[in-house]
Amino acid sequence: MTRRRPARLAALTLTAAAALTLSACGGDDNSSDDKDKIAGADTGSDTSTSPSPSASSTEAGGRPKIELPSDMKLTFEDAETGDAVKDAVLADNAQRMRALNAAIAGTDPKGTALGFYNTGKAMEASVSWVAQFEKVDATVTGEVRYFNRKVTLKDEASAGLTFCADESKGFSKDRKTGKVAKTPVTKNSYVLYNTRLEKNADGVWQTSQIISTRGAAQCQP
Incomplete structure (x- = not known):
């Protein structure tokens, strides 16, 4: 599946926001409390227009650089499975999550990395989620840990990933x-x-669909 070019984040915001309403990082819950959590979830499928990286913001191999603020830390466990393809899926998924938070934090204002690692409805949902933070003039801070990351290869060019x-x-x-909007730790923190x-x-594993369940039993400590 090829990436379509070359819209920018700002140009996509109105369309995506109109098409999708995301209330929280969990995507499928309507609690306003969830806006106090770091973003990461949305829902999506199919294909869409995505931003393309510029030469000045790319690393070796043409991948966009992703920088997060000093007060934000994302940790990804289970990064190596011993299978090169599965490891590539995990690596690009981690970059997708970093890209989303970079767009929210403003360290990737054009959404270059966001478009590089997302496609289809997942891209639209990500843009909509970023727009919600922009609307209330908020950003993200703190730490998020990603764990129990499991890949299922469907064929040479598609895979499922739960985490x-x-x-x-x-x-x-x-x-x-x-001001940081701190909230108490509950089951919905997972x-x-x-x-x-x-x-x-281009060999990039782009997220095309993402569904989240806040408070899921299998993610509780």
């Missing part, structure tokens, strides 16, 4: 005041993700 997120130390922050990834013509 959990511990968002108990991740919160939203007001950009103007710097999120189950069920995703589909497609390998595009």
Whole structure:
């Protein structure tokens, strides 16, 4: 599956926001409390227009650089399985999660990395989620740990990936005041993700579908 080019994040925001309404990182829950958690979830499938990386912001191999603020830490467990293809899926999924948070934090204002690692409805949902933070002038801070990451290869160019997120130390922050909206740790601090990834013509495993379940039993400590 090839990446389509070359729309920018701002140009996609209105379309994606109109098409999808995301209330929280969990994507499928309507609690306003979840806006106090670091973003990471949305839902999606199919194909869509994505931003393309510029030469000035790429690493070796043409992949976009992703920088996160110093007050944000993302940890990814189970990064190596011993299978090169599965490891590549896990690596690109980790970059996808970093890209989403970089777009929210403003360290990737054009959404270059977001478009590189997402496609289809997953891209639209990601843009919509970023737009919600922009609307309330908020960013993200703290720590999120991703664990129980399991890959199922479907064929040479598609894979399923499930994983959990511990968002108990991740919160939203007001950009103007710097105030962190801390919330108590509950079962909803833990999120189950069920995703589909497609390998595009450039060899990148892009997320095309992502569904999350906040408070899932299999992700509880």
